[in-house]
Amino acid sequence: MKAAVIVFPGSNCDRDCKVALERSAGAQVHMVWHGDTELPAGLDLIVLPGGFSYGDYLRCGAMASLSPVMAEVKAAAERGVAVAGICNGFQILCEARMLPGALLRNAGLKYVCKPVDLEVVNSQTRFTAGYRGRRSVTMTVGNGEGNYFADEATLDRLEGEGQVVFRYRDNPNGSARDIAGIINERGNVLGMMPHPDRAFEDDLGRADGALLFQSVLASA
Amino acid sequence: MKATVHVFLKPGVLDVQGKAVESALHGLGWPDVAHVRVGRVIEFEVDAASPAAAEAEVKAMCEKLLANTVIEAYRVEIG
Numbered sequence: 001m002k003a004a005v006i007v008f009p010g011s012n013c014d015r016d017c018k019v020a021l022e023r024s025a026g027a028q029v030h031m032v033w034h035g036d037t038e039l040p041a042g043l044d045l046i047v048l049p050g051g052f053s054y055g056d057y058l059r060c061g062a063m064a065s066l067s068p069v070m071a072e073v074k075a076a077a078e079r080g081v082a083v084a085g086i087c088n089g090f091q092i093l094c095e096a097r098m099l100p101g102a103l104l105r106n107a108g109l110k111y112v113c114k115p116v117d118l119e120v121v122n123s124q125t126r127f128t129a130g131y132r133g134r135r136s137v138t139m140t141v142g143n144g145e146g147n148y149f150a151d152e153a154t155l156d157r158l159e160g161e162g163q164v165v166f167r168y169r170d171n172p173n174g175s176a177r178d179i180a181g182i183i184n185e186r187g188n189v190l191g192m193m194p195h196p197d198r199a200f201e202d203d204l205g206r207a208d209g210a211l212l213f214q215s216v217l218a219s220a
Numbered sequence: 221m222k223a224t225v226h227v228f229l230k231p232g233v234l235d236v237q238g239k240a241v242e243s244a245l246h247g248l249g250w251p252d253v254a255h256v257r258v259g260r261v262i263e264f265e266v267d268a269a270s271p272a273a274a275e276a277e278v279k280a281m282c283e284k285l286l287a288n289t290v291i292e293a294y295r296v297e298i299g
Contacts (some may be wrong), residue, residue, distance in 0.1 A: 058285070059288055060284070062285065062288065063285075064283065066284075093286065094290075100286055100290075101289045101290060103289045104229075104233065104234060104291065105236045105237065106236070107234060107236060109236050109237075109240055147234075149233060149234075149290075149291060150290070174234070214286075
């Protein structure tokens, strides 16, 4: 599998994602600077990593969503390439309107950093096929603005169309309908607040995240 | 021309900063304070032929970057 990790100024999980992709899925990983206007050819997956792109100035993900490389990421997504936004990457995908809704400040006002149990709501996506038969997985969240918000009609549509992929079993941040991760209508753009890249082998405490990267590999 | 943009979370979107500030004000002896909303003011100079043209430009900036209209509303003042 050939993957790219986009590096924004202020990304801090970019190298974690690279290692996670290499170790769990044997991927060949290209690090792509946000100012680039070209992506490597033949990508199977583009990852927008966690962190604090542009220092979270204005709104989390707002400036990054307008980075030069994002035009290429959008074009690749339109061609069907898989795109995964993790944490800050999820915020960027929402700001870029590649996914509906937005991430608000956590309802409890606190930065939350801990393992969370997730329900795999839809295991029929190219990101989650490896979780088939698993009702529950555990990954780590680390966010101050992970409170998913969308209007009621959008939430109904997401639920109705199977676009809610992960749900918190014990909601840590006030997210609407306990949503932890969603996918676009076409099924190739995933956004999630929990970090599979912080839970991809037992030495990290959990290995559940590896299945996500392996699922994308299997679908490539 | 000077442009001032006010950005606030839309009514109905939980404003946790507003709630925290409100609770602090109550604790400081202003128990009657209600409906605190915390927003953002952005000021800048804009070059335009007329105030109306400036307003149109600044609204375009709001739609593109300064506000996220999924969760925020904005108000533009020129001059």
